[in-house]
Amino acid sequence: MAIDSDLELMLRVSRGDADSFGVLLNRHRGPLLSYFVRMVRDRALAEDLAQEAFLRVYQARERYQPEARFTTWLYRIATNLALNAIRDRKSDPVLPETAMAEPDGDGSASLLERAADGRPTAEEQMAESDRQRLIREAIETLPEKQRAAVILHKYQDVDYRQIASILKVSESAVKSLLFRAYESLRVRLEPLLEGGLV
């Protein structure tokens, strides 16, 4: 059985085929969720944002332009959502304790309304090794476009030409963003690089 391309599926969705939307959801929710988890860290917020991204895809289905790759479009929506969530968190760093106490993924807050404090739960802290924490913190200190570029390039396996389209910058700008990001990461992660424990 032939595997339908994202483009074919999305064109069918734009004509009202709900099953094709289900196939796209099934195909991309995993990668998209891991993108958000790396971008915003908070697991519950990441899931809300991933759902919101799919919702926006569905809502904009009639405006889908077949000349753009589906994943380019999806990641552009996702990146905007993630960067907005990060900015919201920065502008509102003090949040009520109730937000902290909320269990993971119980959904009592509607999409995007969940407090985005980004602090890991006790469970998440346990699961995260020192090594993982160092890498995460190094990436979190990068300026937002560098951060998005690194995560798309390194973890989502998105081609740099596509990253240029997602971030709406030139291809040479993506190369430069990634180079500067790696130079910063090289300095910050020196303890891990020196130790030879790779």
Next chain:
Amino acid sequence: MKKHCLDREEIFLLTQGMAGEREAAGMMAHVESCADCRKVFESYRRLDDVLAQWNPPAEPSPWFDARVRTAAASRPQARGSSGFLGLALNRWLALPVLASLLVVVGLIALRRTPRVTPPAHAVQSTAAVHVPAPPAQAVKAPAAPQTGAQEVNMYKNLSVLEDYDMLAGFDVISELPKGSSKVAD
């Protein structure tokens, strides 16, 4: 060979497969023959290996799809005249099911309000919750002040309808049979 040495950015791009196709082979040949450039090249490779170790758990929850579908069906389309009712997505959340759900939710909300019997018109307006009357109007109704307060409570409780998990929790939404949609395309 020193005059042909690559700068750091060139070496970085080479490690990432982002160097120009024509130049890449020549650059690689240089890196292989030059200890200085190879050192830089290997440092980026090591950094890549370290970065590859960051794998935070990211398993979608079991209700992921249901929440997206419910939200897609309950939120109006961003643009365009044909809302969700005209599309096949309502196979997942047909209008009749939504309407009966609203009645059920409304009844639950009313049952939580002690000491009062729900007036028939209140239940009716619950079913027609798509455009609920402003609560202030109900409060102002002089003939039935108690009923008005009751209605205010009811509308307050209806905010629960915006909770996607709550709606998604109704199996009937995800298990709706194909033929159940009454709205023709």
